[in-house]
Amino acid sequence: MTRLYHFALSPFCRKVRLVLAEKKIDVELVEERYWEPSTEFLRRNPAGKVPVLKIDGLMLSDSQAICEYVEETVPEPALMPKDAKSRAEVRRLCGWFDDKFHSEVTANLVYERVNKKIMRGGYPDGKAVKTGAQQIKFHLDYMAWLLDHRRWLAGDRMTLADFTAAAHLSCLDYISDVDWNRSEIVKDWYAKIKSRPAFRSILADQVPGFIQPPHYANLDF
């Protein structure tokens, strides 16, 4: 059985869940309170982070390494283009969201508002929240610029880059931190990806202490 050790509002875990679902790989989800790491969890991943995927008798970690592994072992439906140039663009954008967007937006909003409360780490830092709310505008505008030139973020087909971006945005959307009125084109892109069957499990997530806003699981948001 494939098993994913995860945390519901982790964008890195959501990215892996989306890829597994798109590839129709059944997975058992095991919630991991990674901020209280047990010896057993650290044995699975000495980095002390989620996601960790148990698959094919292996214990894999690092969301990008996991997604590339799944793509190589279950090639269809393809989430990476065939040519090196387009693959570089997909990976550049995965890095954009998992690194730049993550530190500038996700960490400032989701981690401050949600993770801190769950981990009993104190109140959100107002300065960080303000920075995140400011930074997301730049990122939404950059996405709009890309989508003005392409059907999907990295080109004319849906790729891992779209799932990576959607994983981050869905976490922010859970706490109503995405202004969907900022760009029609980004909203349309999110509506398309959100309506995929692969998204269902994510739209059903419930995080104790944080109630889903009504638009979150609504496909006509």
Added chain:
Amino acid sequence: MTRLYHFALSPFCRKVRLVLAEKKIDVELVEERYWEPSTEFLRRNPAGKVPVLKIDGLMLSDSQAICEYVEETVPEPALMPKDAKSRAEVRRLCGWFDDKFHSEVTANLVYERVNKKIMRGGYPDGKAVKTGAQQIKFHLDYMAWLLDHRRWLAGDRMTLADFTAAAHLSCLDYISDVDWNRSEIVKDWYAKIKSRPAFRSILADQVPGFIQPPHYANLDF
């Protein structure tokens, strides 16, 4: 002509330089003061980061995306194994160093001591430096544990994981922040990788205001 926009003490740029040199791809190095980004630089990479590689008529960014591109287009000498399982291990360790090691060690030591001074960003934060000095011990011990089980970090052959780790450690070594006495096995690994022709350009780096320590370029350090 292949051209790399870089900064000498950026571990991400060094990783790309090592890979290009190992693949015997001639490259023109152009120093980029990325913290004072020009419009032209932001056009090359809207993320405002180095490295940016101009190659095959393309403008590539994100060090991992660049290295995977180079591996796919110039396969020999191979820096990635052939099987998916081993590739996942290489990518996990690239992520380990570029994400975990970077935020826990490189950012706390190199960025505090060097980048802040160059960017006129004030004095090093003593608490950050102390944290970095503490954290590097854990990472050196983890490397020692890996190298006790394997010839190279990700397995029995040298891979991108070794170059990624060496890129970070070489930046720290430039400011004498690696205690090579902590582990004989890690020191031996670094001596092996440091003696490769690919490392020569990095050992010749000179950062104004920061003089190379005598052991830095010495192969018998």
